[in-house]
Amino acid sequence: MAGSPVQVTGTVLTMRRVDAYHALTVVAPGIADRFRPGHFVTVAVGGPRTSTLTRRAFAVHDVKPDYGGTVELVFTVRGAGTAWLADRRARDPLDLIGPLGRPFPLPRDPASCLLVGSEYGAAGLFALADALQQRNCRVDFVLGAASSDRVFGALRARRMAETATLTTRDGSLGVRGSVVDVLPGVIADTHADVVYACGPMATLGGVTAVCAEFGIPVQVSVEELMACGIGLCMTCTVPVIGDDGVTRMTRACVDGPVFRGERVRFDDVGTIPFDAHGAPGGDRAR
Amino acid sequence: MPADMRTYLAHVELPNPILTASGCAGTGRELAPFADVTRLGALTTRTITMAARAGRPTPRMAETPSGLLNAVGLQGPGVDVFLARELPWLAERGARTVVSIGGGSVAEFSALARKLTDAPGVTALEVNLSCPNVEDRGRVFGRDPSAAGEVVSAVRTAARYDLPVIAKLTPDVADVVAIAKACVDGGAEALSMINNPVGMAIDVDRMRPALAAGTGGLSGPAIRPLAVKCVWQVHAALPGTPVIGMGGVTSGRDALELVLAGACAVAVGTVLFHDPYAGHRVLRELEELLQERGFDRLADAVGLAHRPSHRTDREESSL
Numbered sequence: 001m002a003g004s005p006v007q008v009t010g011t012v013l014t015m016r017r018v019d020a021y022h023a024l025t026v027v028a029p030g031i032a033d034r035f036r037p038g039h040f041v042t043v044a045v046g047g048p049r050t051s052t053l054t055r056r057a058f059a060v061h062d063v064k065p066d067y068g069g070t071v072e073l074v075f076t077v078r079g080a081g082t083a084w085l086a087d088r089r090a091r092d093p094l095d096l097i098g099p100l101g102r103p104f105p106l107p108r109d110p111a112s113c114l115l116v117g118s119e120y121g122a123a124g125l126f127a128l129a130d131a132l133q134q135r136n137c138r139v140d141f142v143l144g145a146a147s148s149d150r151v152f153g154a155l156r157a158r159r160m161a162e163t164a165t166l167t168t169r170d171g172s173l174g175v176r177g178s179v180v181d182v183l184p185g186v187i188a189d190t191h192a193d194v195v196y197a198c199g200p201m202a203t204l205g206g207v208t209a210v211c212a213e214f215g216i217p218v219q220v221s222v223e224e225l226m227a228c229g230i231g232l233c234m235t236c237t238v239p240v241i242g243d244d245g246v247t248r249m250t251r252a253c254v255d256g257p258v259f260r261g262e263r264v265r266f267d268d269v270g271t272i273p274f275d276a277h278g279a280p281g282g283d284r285a286r
Numbered sequence: 287m288p289a290d291m292r293t294y295l296a297h298v299e300l301p302n303p304i305l306t307a308s309g310c311a312g313t314g315r316e317l318a319p320f321a322d323v324t325r326l327g328a329l330t331t332r333t334i335t336m337a338a339r340a341g342r343p344t345p346r347m348a349e350t351p352s353g354l355l356n357a358v359g360l361q362g363p364g365v366d367v368f369l370a371r372e373l374p375w376l377a378e379r380g381a382r383t384v385v386s387i388g389g390g391s392v393a394e395f396s397a398l399a400r401k402l403t404d405a406p407g408v409t410a411l412e413v414n415l416s417c418p419n420v421e422d423r424g425r426v427f428g429r430d431p432s433a434a435g436e437v438v439s440a441v442r443t444a445a446r447y448d449l450p451v452i453a454k455l456t457p458d459v460a461d462v463v464a465i466a467k468a469c470v471d472g473g474a475e476a477l478s479m480i481n482n483p484v485g486m487a488i489d490v491d492r493m494r495p496a497l498a499a500g501t502g503g504l505s506g507p508a509i510r511p512l513a514v515k516c517v518w519q520v521h522a523a524l525p526g527t528p529v530i531g532m533g534g535v536t537s538g539r540d541a542l543e544l545v546l547a548g549a550c551a552v553a554v555g556t557v558l559f560h561d562p563y564a565g566h567r568v569l570r571e572l573e574e575l576l577q578e579r580g581f582d583r584l585a586d587a588v589g590l591a592h593r594p595s596h597r598t599d600r601e602e603s604s605l
Contacts, residue, residue, distance in 0.1 A: 004319050007563060044560055051352040053506050053560045081349075095561070097320075227347050227354060228559035231316035234309075234332075234358045235347035249340045249361055254316065270498060271343045278338030278364070 005100050005230065006030040012092040013070055020149045021120045022086050023061065025072045031098040032069025035060060037106075037128035038221060038258045041071060041098030042229035045081035052081045054227040055097065057253070059124030059198065071098070074123035074152065100229050101257045104128050104196055104219055110136040114192035115161075116179050116207055118144045118199035122152045124221060125198055129160055138162055140190045142182060144203075148173035163190060180206035187214050197221070197261070205266030218261035224252040239265040239273050247276045289576040290583040291569070293327065293550045295410055295528050296450040296475035300327040300382060300551065303584055304541070304569040307532045307555030308333055308386035308412060308454070309358070313372040314379075320562035326569075327551060328382040331372070333414045334402075335387075336394050338364040348487045348496035353508030353534070354556050355485050357499035360388055360417075365401050377407025384452065386412040390420040392440045399444035399451075410450040413441050413474070415465075416481045416503075428456040428481070431468035442473030452530065455479040455520075457512045463523045470527055478530035478553065479516045483509060505556040510534035514547050521548020521589050536564065538571020545572075545584070546591040 010028035017023070031041060042055035058073040077083050088094065107113070113132050115125040122143050129139045141157040144167035151173055157164040165186050166174030175182050180203060187195070187210070195218040197207040204220040211218035226236035231254035240250040241263045249272065250256070265273060272279050291302040302325075306317075309332040314323045323329050341361030348355040362368070368385075376383045385408050387398040395413065402408055415428030415437065427433045434453065442451050453469035455462060457480040466477055482503025487496040495501075513533025521529055531549025534556070535541050541552040552572075557564040572584075581587050 007320050007561075050560070051507070052349060053352070053354055053556055054347070054349050055560060097562075225345050225347055227349075227356075228562075230312075230320070230562060232310060232312045232562070233347065233356070233559050234341065234361050235344070235356060237341065237344060237346070237361065269344070272340045276340045278340040278361070280340070 004034070005098055006034070007095070007097045010071070010094045010096045012088045012090055012094055013067065014090060015086070015088055018074065019152060021074050021076050021152060023072055023074050024085065024088065025070050026094050026096060027067045027069070028071045028096050028098070029069035031071050031096060032063040032065070035063045035071070035099045035127075036103035037131050038101065038103035038124065039099030040101050040124070040229070040257060041073065041096050042100065043073070043085065044095035045084045055229050056081050056085065057226055057229045059121065059221070060099070060127060061123040062127060071096070074120045076120055097229065101253060102255065104221070104258050106131060106135060107137060107194060110138070111193040112138040112140070112191050114140045114142065114187060114190055114195045116142045116183065116195060116197040116199070117152070118179055118203050119146070119150055120152045121198040121200070121223065125196065126153060126156060128196060133160070138190070140186065140192065141165065142167070142179045142186055144168065144179035146170065178206070179203060180210060183207060183210045184213070187216070192216060194219070199223070201266060201269050204261065204264070208261030208264070208266065211261060219258055220261045220264060221257045222252050222259060222264065223257070226253050229253045239268045239276055241265065247273055249276060287582070288573055289581045291573060293584060295452065295530070295551065297448070298409060298450055302327045302569055303545070303551040304565050304572070305384065305530060305551055305553040306330050306558065306565060307553040308414065310555040310558045314376050314381060317558070317562055321566050323376070323381045324379050326381070326565050328384050328409055329376065330384040330412060330553065331368070331386055332362060333360050333386040333388040334365050334368045334398065335360055335362060336365055336389060336398060338362065338367070343498040345496065345498055348502070350485070350487055350504065351508060353504050353506035354559070355487055355497060355502040355504055356482070357497045357502035359499065365398055369401065369405055373405055373407050382409040383407050384410045384412050386414050386454070387441070388414040388417040390417060392437055395437050396440040396444040399441040403444065403446045403449055408449065410452055410476070411441060411445055412452040412454050412478060413438055414454050414481070416454070416456045426456065428465060429459050431464045434465050435468035435472035438469045438472035438474045450475040452476040452478050454481050455516065456481040457483050457516050462516045463519050466520045466524060466527070470524060476528040476530060477520060478532060479520065480509065480513045480533045483512060505534065507534035507536055507540070510540060510543075514543055517544055517547040517549050518591075522592060525589065535568060538568050538575050541568050541572045542575050542587070545587050546589070548589040548592065550585070550588045
């Protein structure tokens with residue numbers, strides 16, 4: 001049952017600050033065993049009588065074999081749910097479901113791989129980098145954020161990768177600008193064969209456009225608001241072109257979050273494209 | 287001695303009273319890794335429409351205090367794909383399946399009923415009356431007694447005689463009892479309530495509506511008092527009609543509240559997003575609560591709160 005997700009009550013091992021973010025390590029053996037890079041997990045927040053019913057989804061930064069298997073998540077406090085999560089301490093129980101979603105496909109033969117991430121979305125790229133290096137792939141990083149304290153994992157990226165290019169919007173670290181601005185130069189320098197990207201939709205759209213110019217494949221991990229993370233609620237849909245060429249409103253949680261970049265209609269996110277399967281107008285009834 | 291949890295929707299016996307609410311259990315397959323769907327009283331499908339529907343644009347979801355606003359827009363592949371791929375999976379496993387149907391016209395409802403009526407594995411049809419009627423300026427069927435009655439009677443006529451028809455009512459009406467009576471007169475053997483009342487949230491950071499569609503259906507514990515009220519009123523007016531109570535049930539206590547108000551079955555919805563195992567947990571908790579209170583049968587607790595206790599000052603509010 002390698003791919004099948006499980007619901008477990010994990011135990012918090014540590015909660016620490018990493019730059020501007022919180023890093024939470026939970027003992028969750030069933031999830032750690034099944035994890036592959038690109039999977040995500042969801043957490044129930046607010047305790048047993050919670051008033052926040054939607055689960056919070058997080059990329060997995062790392063899994064380790066300690067204590068039967070631990071999972072590390074990186075997050076920032078954005079609202080009541082993540083504030084509750086940031087207050088968890090060692091030995092607190094935590095309701096987790098995972099691993100969820102489609103993981104990153106890995107190249108069969110050694111290739112030069114460029115990993116692009118912005119803010120704490122980059123957390124999901126480090127387990128991928130480990131897996132790629134085990135397959136003798138060259139790994140390069142481009143990490144960006146608004147300011148230097150929000151660039152996640154710069155040190156680790158510098159240590160493990162051939163090159164790590166950093167960008168900040170305010171110029172406080174690395175190149176002033178966004179990850180998309182430096183991407184053409186980095187692709188040319190590193191002779192990248194494939195690009196993997198995590199981050200907000202606008203960034204992923206920009207990365208995909210650059211990769212299309214260079215004619216190299218890109219795998220993107222999308223972020224879309226979701227209530228359940230397991231395919232029930234139908235709220236995390238993204239317009240994605242299928243193998244048959246038809247655009248469908250596709251659930252990011254079960255059919256993603258990893259998609260081939262050129263399949264995602266980034267310009268149409270937040271709309272129902274007129275040619276999507278079942279779009280209004282195609283359906284005479286309503 | 288555990289209480290007898292069997293319940294009936296018309297003549298159809300369910301082994302226990304816990305269902306999933308429409309649109310909250312996916313196709314059943316998504317729930318299966320976490321909970322055995324065959325152990326539920328029944329699984330209610332998302333609303334099945336004639337043609338494929340892409341639904342509403344995103345964002346489709348906004349969290350509100352003890353609730354969730356959603357505007358999914360009945361996304362689905364249409365009835366033919368449902369019959370080819372989704373229903374057989376449930377039928378093979380022996381899951382009891384209530385199929386929710388929705389359409390833009392009376393004719394579409396009856397066409398759906400005809401397509402589904404002989405499909406193996408359909409336990410009952412649930413008529414989603416919260417669909418806009420394209421033939422009547424988009425007015426929602428469920429807000430008008432005659433339109434609701436007309437749809438239900440069309441479905442009742444099209445469906446096989448032994449397939450129960452359930453009407454799903456919206457609380458967004460002046461008089462839920464009038465709608466309930468019209469549905470029962472139209473041939474509904476059971477009623478399920480409540481569908482999501484319409485709500486809205488505005489993102490004060492973006493200073494725009496939180497949902498792309500503007501308004502959405504409100505679900506979760508925030509609406510439970512509304513559900514209790516509707517079940518109470520309808521059970522008082524139509525004590526012989528089975529009612530499936532739903533709206534913000536997260537625990538056995540919540541389920542018992544609806545049972546005491548008059549529901550003979552209870553559906554869990556939004557809580558499944560929070561905890562996919564919730565249906566089975568609610569069932570176990572309800573069983574324990576009934577046992578603690580000395581009930582031999584679930585049926586003995588249905589509508590019990592209507593019976594006068596020592597004090598009889600329970601007057602209905604003029605509100």
